[in-house]
Amino acid sequence: MIRRLILDVxxxxxxxxxxxxxxxSHLEGVEGVNVIIYEIDQQVENAKxxxxxSSIDFESIKKKLEEMGAxxxxxxxxxxxxxxxxxxxTPQDRSARM
Amino acid sequence: xxxxxxxxxYIRISEVAPISRRYFIMNAFDGATTVLGIVxxxxxxxxxxxxxxxxxxxxxxxxMGLSGFVGxxxxxxxxxxxxxNALEKSMLTELTDSVVGKASRFASLWAGxxxxxxxxxxxxxxxxxxxxxxxxxxxxxxxxxxxxxxALSIMFLLGxxxxxxxxxxxxxxxAKMLFVGLIITFIFxxxxxTQ
Numbered sequence: 243m244i245r246r247l248i249l250d251v252x253x254x255x256x257x258x259x260x261x262x263x264x265x266x267s268h269l270e271g272v273e274g275v276n277v278i279i280y281e282i283d284q285q286v287e288n289a290k291x292x293x294x295x296s297s298i299d300f301e302s303i304k305k306k307l308e309e310m311g312a313x314x315x316x317x318x319x320x321x322x323x324x325x326x327x328x329x330x331x332t333p334q335d336r337s338a339r340m
Numbered sequence: 341x342x343x344x345x346x347x348x349x350y351i352r353i354s355e356v357a358p359i360s361r362r363y364f365i366m367n368a369f370d371g372a373t374t375v376l377g378i379v380x381x382x383x384x385x386x387x388x389x390x391x392x393x394x395x396x397x398x399x400x401x402x403x404m405g406l407s408g409f410v411g412x413x414x415x416x417x418x419x420x421x422x423x424x425n426a427l428e429k430s431m432l433t434e435l436t437d438s439v440v441g442k443a444s445r446f447a448s449l450w451a452g453x454x455x456x457x458x459x460x461x462x463x464x465x466x467x468x469x470x471x472x473x474x475x476x477x478x479x480x481x482x483x484x485x486x487x488x489x490x491a492l493s494i495m496f497l498l499g500x501x502x503x504x505x506x507x508x509x510x511x512x513x514x515a516k517m518l519f520v521g522l523i524i525t526f527i528f529x530x531x532x533x534t535q
Contacts, residue, residue: 254427254440256353285430311440313433 244298245326248319249291253312255282259289262310269306271297288315294326347446353439354420354447360454361505365498367408369517371459372498373524374400375466376491380528383484390470390480393487397470401463409456417448466491488525495521 253262263277272295281288289312293303304314321327351357375397382393424444428435435441466487473483499517503510 252431254431254435256355256443257349257439261349283430285427309438311431311435311438313431 243296243324244300244320244322245295246319246321247291247293247298247300247303247317249293249303249307250315250318251289251291251307251312252286252315253289253307253310254286257310262289262291262307262312265306265310266291266293266303269299269302271295271299272303290318349439350443350446351450353443354450356447356450359416359447360451363408363412363451363455364458365502367404367455367459368462369495369498371401371404371462372466372491372494373521374404374459375463376488376521376524377528379466379484379487379491380525380532384528384532388480390473390483393470393483394467394474397463397467401460401467404463405456405460407456408459409452412455413448413452416451417445420444420448462494465494492518492521492525 257265259277259279263275266272266277267275272293274294276292278290278292279287280290291307307314319329378393378396378400382396387393421444424435424441427440469478469483469486469490470480472478473480478486496514496518499514500510502517503513506513
């Protein structure tokens with residue numbers, strides 16, 4: 243039962259973010275969508291897509307994105323289960339950064 | 341998704357609206373001008389049989405409609421295919437079955453339909469007085485006058501439409517288009533006089 247999904251998506255300029263976000267939000271099990279464009283090229287743009295829901299079906303998300311002409315570059319975060327577990331910082335993370 | 345909603349979506353994604361507007365105005369103007377030429381030619385040749393004008397007009401409408409459709413469809417298809425290929429290269433994926441590919445194919449068809457229908461429709465509207473005349477509603481001379489007036493009106497309305505698109509003076513744009521129509525009419529009449 244996926245509750246939160248963070249994707250790195252490559253998409254053409256058209257359909258725009260409004261249309262993509264709207265299409266994803268209409269999918270079953272999805273309660274909220276956030277699409278942020280963080281890079282724009284001549285032909286394509288990169289978007290960070292955050293999807294929150296009660297029971298997100300990854301395959302239907304992938305299919306919808308492909309239908310809109312977009313491709314998933316990477317799945318950056320998945321939160322599944324009864325509650326959403328946030329990322330936890332550990333001492334190792336701190337030392338790794340140093 | 342409803343059919344009309346789908347079409348609206350394809351038009352939005354393919355951005356075919358400005359192109360089809362251009363095609364519509366250019367070709368409707370062509371259609372009206374061609375029939376204007378046929379009608380004034382018929383007047384100059386002192387033709388008393390409306391079926392000559394009707395059949396010439398219908399032949400021209402069909403030819404313009406078909407050539408418009410095929411020409412615009414093939415040109416647009418080639419251009420859009422090129423654009424889609426470039427996009428596929430950037431995306432490193434095939435887009436044929438995506439909404440982008442579908443919108444691209446729809447845009448070619450839409451441009452073809454607009455390019456084919458607009459001249460044929462304008463020509464048919466200008467021919468209406470002759471259809472009515474053939475049913476004995478009025479004399480052929482009245483049909484000629486009415487048809488010329490209709491062709492000029494179509495030109496004026498196309499100008500008004502252009503004015504509306506550009507958010508400028510609609511009457512001025514209408515008058516500009518009408519002026520072109522009047523020049524064509526004037527040249528024809530001068531040819532007839534100097535004959």
